[in-house]
Amino acid sequence: MSGLKLFRTVTTNSGMTEVMPRLAEIEADVQRLVEAHMETLLGVRFLASEYSTGPVHGGRIDSLGLDENGSPVIVEYKRGVDAGVINQGLFYLAWLMDHRAEFEHLVRDRLGVTAASQVLWSGPRLICIAGDFTRYDVHAVREHRRSIDLVRYRLFGSDLLGLETVASVSGGMQMxxxxxxxxxxxxxxxxxxxxxxxxxxxxxxxxxxxxxxxxxxxxxxxxxxxxxxxxxxxxxxxxxxxxxxxxxxxxxxxxxxxxxxxxxxxxxxxxxxxxxxxxxxxxxxxxxxxxxxxxxx
The missing domain is CATH 3.90.1150 (Aspartate Aminotransferase, domain 1)
Known part of the structure; x- marks a missing residue:
């Protein structure tokens, strides 16, 4: 995490030991951890993992969800820094907007008819979770008219996860x-x-x-x-x-x-x-x- 230091208090002469931050060994580790606790971490109800966009589009959305206000959410993960994560997410977001009925059918299957009838299509969201982002990534999201959150993660020790919002734009959601x-x-x-x-x-x-x-x-x-x-x-x-x-x-x-x-x-x-x-x-x-x-x- 940027500038964040975490210490564990111990009963030794030194008094404290620093818990060093680390990245996940593989991207899938981050994905599994977030998907298992998505509502707690992101306020998003989990719908699907590795969702296929079909043979024509030829892609797989890392995670699909629905947030507290009924907005569709795409979550993409990268272990470290990856310049393509934002464009990849926007590519999937465009697919999602063209396949609203398919998404609502998924919501109906997972969360019920009421949730499916209340999907808020005016504010679809993209959340990118990665080891870090460049200044070019931060600049890029501010140029888009979509709701995008860039979230930096770090693992501390064996049981601590840190999430830090690096950049956040609201797109059309403030209308x-x-x-x-x-x-x-x-x-x-x-x-x-x-x-x-x-x-x-x-x-x-x-x-x-x-x-x-x-x-x-x-x-x-x-x-x-x-x-x-x-x-x-x-x-x-x-x-x-x-x-x-x-x-x-x-x-x-x-x-x-x-x-x-x-x-x-x-x-x-x-x-x-x-x-x-x-x-x-x-x-x-x-x-x-x-x-x-x-x-x-």
């Missing part, structure tokens, strides 16, 4: 999705102008947490993600906003009317902690919770 001819913001404006202003303040706060934050517009919510969702903002109600965060409610002092444990309860978006916002002061009070959720994503 507002239309709802019955109106955007979510316009619907909210009709409900209550002050809530629209408050939603703008929340949007600014969440986008300002760091680089590589993407907005994903769905009918029922707006998601904010790095590799995974860390916040979901629902359309404004008459007198409050609801934000769902990836924070364990057990680690939070819950305040009635402000924070609520919704683990196990159905709601739009993702996250087990519900934050209720009514005023600008509430947004300020929620900043530490926003940061904690962002750091965990």
């Amino acid at each position: 507002a999705r239309r709802v019955r001819g109106r955007t979510v913001a316009r619907v909210a404006d009709a409900q209550h102008a002050s809530m629209v202003e408050l939603a703008g303040a929340v949007d600014e706060a969440l986008l300002g947490l760091g680089d590589g934050v993407h907005r994903v517009e769905r009918k029922q919510y707006r998601a904010y993600q790095r590799l995974r969702n860390f916040a979901c903002l629902c359309p404004p109600q008459r007198s409050k906003l609801l934000v769902y965060l990836k924070v364990d409610p057990k680690d939070v002092h819950l305040v009635p009317g402000f924070t609520r444990d919704v683990s196990g309860l159905g709601h739009h978006g993702t996250g087990d902690l519900e934050v209720q916002l009514r005023t600008a002061r509430d947004v300020e009070r929620a900043q530490d919770l926003f940061r904690a959720s962002y750091a965990a994503a």
Whole structure:
């Protein structure tokens, strides 16, 4: 990892020993590890490995998945540095956009009819996981109008995996999705102008947490993600906003009317902690919770 050093505390005179980072012996080792824990690591539900694109196209997609917002995801792996990983991934992404029915059939088989009916084709994603990337790779992804994440991996010792986002672009995912001819913001404006202003303040706060934050517009919510969702903002109600965060409610002092444990309860978006916002002061009070959720994503 770039600039990261990891140490193990020991009871010797030296006090600590450094755990040296290493690359996998073969690319398939990285692929197997990520596929086995894809939802935990990337927020992506695993669909298929080494998926054939057919004899005409003549390729195999390393991993196919569906993220928390219903966006199709292609994951490509390289053991070290490979200048072709981005172009290879974009090649497969173009194939995927031309074979939507085939992908939806796969989702239906693996995850059910509901998931297949909610695939979000406005924001397909490519995640490239490799030992490292060059500055030319970073520049290249910023020139594309696709959602691409470059993720550097390192193995530490026998049981630690580190992932670091090197570059992230959102492509078309920041464009507002239309709802019955109106955007979510316009619907909210009709409900209550002050809530629209408050939603703008929340949007600014969440986008300002760091680089590589993407907005994903769905009918029922707006998601904010790095590799995974860390916040979901629902359309404004008459007198409050609801934000769902990836924070364990057990680690939070819950305040009635402000924070609520919704683990196990159905709601739009993702996250087990519900934050209720009514005023600008509430947004300020929620900043530490926003940061904690962002750091965990």
